[in-house]
Amino acid sequence: MKPRALLLLAVAMIGALVVGLQSGATWLAPREVLEGLTDPRAPGAAIVRGLRLPRVLLAFLVGGSLAVTGAALQALVRNPLADPYLLGISGGAGLGAVVAMALGLGGIFGVPLAAFAGALAAVALVYRLSAVGGRPLDTNVLLLAGVVIGAFTGAVMSGILAVSDASQLRSAVNWLLGGFGTAGWATVGAFAAYAALPLALLWSAGRSLDLLTLGDEPALHLGADVERTKRLAYFCASLLTAASVAACGIVGFVGLVVPHAVRRIATPLHRALLPMAFLAGGSFLVLADAVARTVVRPIELPVGVVTALVGVPVFAVLLRKTLR
């Protein structure tokens, strides 16, 4: 693990968190942020502690989880273009959310839980479909099944949206494009408690993921339990992505671009790559969210728009450097 890269990431993380807490409807100076955090009666306290802090923390956790998931999936399918939404997850989650909105399922957790359930249903369907083709977790079949399920859920979702009224349509679009607008402490706590285990499991499988990138046969001969590693990566990735989508909708590019950036700057070895990707992805999403809620305030842009706008040029630069 290159110490310089790690230091850079730690600094980036702290910087991102500070900027995140400073940003919002009004720009706070670092001193005011500190006061707001430590003194409950400070003028900015309600905003900093009640609104910005949970939001920034959730963005960090989700961004980190998406980056780790992207890295693991890129190893699993041996394709640098893999991202967390590859396996039909975004389609299932979107459909679950749209159905919940159409049925008027209310409550704070109505839509997120429906999205989560939809995501897991899609994962189960994809797994079932690809198991029909013989050995489960043949990655090519998995990818195809993911495309098929994604297309199906997308079509149903479009059908529902086509007959929805304007406000339902706006709500659905806003949710689908991703946002942390209503992030609260309950969500932060639930996500942190839930994501800890899959993240830890993925990290512990880091060396097996290294071997997996060589191919099934070489990995097997170097001592990897290939089927077990694939299953572990697949299910941890699915769980993390489902939770991320439930927490904040579909936020693209974090899972795709951040692992590549970290691989280039630091290392492709997963035991170091995964923690560094977590820090980088979390910082990136915190900054993207800060931009999303300040650039056209008081309107909040969906955070998925910002990640794409930033992610695409970064990806293009990385692509050119890799092809050099």
Add this chain to the structure above:
Amino acid sequence: MILQATGVVVRYPGATDDALAGVSLALGAGEIVSVVGPNGGGKSTLLRALLGAQPLGAGRVRLLGRDIADWSRAEVAQQVGVVVQQEGPAPGLRVADAVLFGRYARLSPLASPSATDHAAVERALARADVAHLRDRFVAQLSGGEWQRVRLARALAQEPRALVLDEPTSALDVRHEMELFELVAALRGEGLGCLVITHRLNLAARYADRLMLLHRGRVVAEGAPAEVLVRERLSEVFEWPVAVTTWCDGSPQVVPLRPGEDQQPSAGPRPQEPE
């Protein structure tokens, strides 16, 4: 005896014939055994079966006396180093890290590589003569260099046995000879080496024992001169050949062109006319 296969039968689901129909093979320390034969004869299947990567229809495979099914993948990797036929180099990976992968089988999930591991990597790099490439990206290596790096990785596992599947398929004469010389040297150090190859003539010169595999059956087994017999080879490879003898006593196979002399000659033809 390191690896021992007895009466191994493998049939792929939906196939009409057995891929392997009762094959027995033994590999001991300090010897080179070479498996040869036409395409589709079962050589790669045999490799997978020997390493416990292929479910058996019948028969048994033993590693160091214990049934291979009782070994975990990591345990097998500590005893046997394998270089598969085709492996594309992973992007962004450096040679030193790639060779370190050979040590992974000995590391518990939470431990980090120790000084012992790094020393083993250095030794392996030196042995395979790729130490000067340690900081290069594997994607930038030539075919021969990548082959030797994979061999170094197998050596880093500190195995008792090496299994090489077509190790010289993409190599030129020089690299081919260098690789076989290296394998011969490793044999001298006590490694058991199983080499699957198309190169009948190189196998004849380097191997202690040959096994001719055809349609899943062992057609012949033993010293090269016993196995590489004209009639048998012509029949198995479905092409007329002649067999001459090199000065070290090893048989050398010469495939014949249509209309060429069918009678075997005793020695190499002289270059200049008398």
Add this chain to the structure above:
Amino acid sequence: MGGFITGTFRHLRPVVTVLLAACAAPQGSGPIVLAGDAGDTVRLAAPAARVASLQPTTTELLFAVGAGAHVVGRTTWCDAPAAALEVPSLGDGLNPNLEAIVAARPDLVLLYPSALNAAAAARLGELGIAALRLRTDRLADVPRLARLLGRATGRESAGDSVAARFERDLAEATTRSPEGPAVFILAWDQPLTTIGAGSFLSEVVERAGGRNVFAELASSAAPVSLEAVTARDPALVLVPSAEVRDTTIRPEWNVVRAFRERRIIYLTGSEYLRPTPRAPDAVRALAARLVPTQ
């Protein structure tokens, strides 16, 4: 995590205070209880003095009941009455900017009951701010909310009179006619979308003496096929949206007689886009334009 716990206590504290006050106070000066349209209830200890109104209809109603000075925030879509434009915009009503809302220090927030606003309302509740979700889809919502908002801002009599005047004006303006012209309401051009019985606009058309050819549709808006429109052969086309204009009429729509003969009425004004206190005027104006074609 600590913020969550203190947030919960902060949420409980006003409720406890209000309940205690309710027990202690004499009849008639108790807290104001407001029932929202999503099963939510809000208790205000005193009439709301700072209201963040996150939908255009409630903004307009607040001004109508004379509580305009108490509106501390609106959405970018709230453009009526003119005085509302002076109120700072807090962003979007369907994707509310919580921070902007909190910064305005309201004691009551009015939201549209969309699925995502449920979470927003809950968050505001956690932060100790009363949030109420109110439906503003039908004409009947206007007098109902006028009364509710009158109570909320301590202007009960003003609210009641606005509601009564609305109901009276609406009844007077209504000229339902069984032989009224068949009307096709063109809500959007891509895809061809019409308004169904679920929308207040359909009711406006019916009260103005027209007959919505798609009145059997229960939803507020639905895409329809050109064939269905042709089969119903409307006498007139009504276009409530400013974005659809003569230039967007597609050539293939000319199979419908009303398009071919250019019997199109373009409506301008926000009173055709959402239920407002000006709806009776809208009905009257529309009735006048429908008459010559009968």
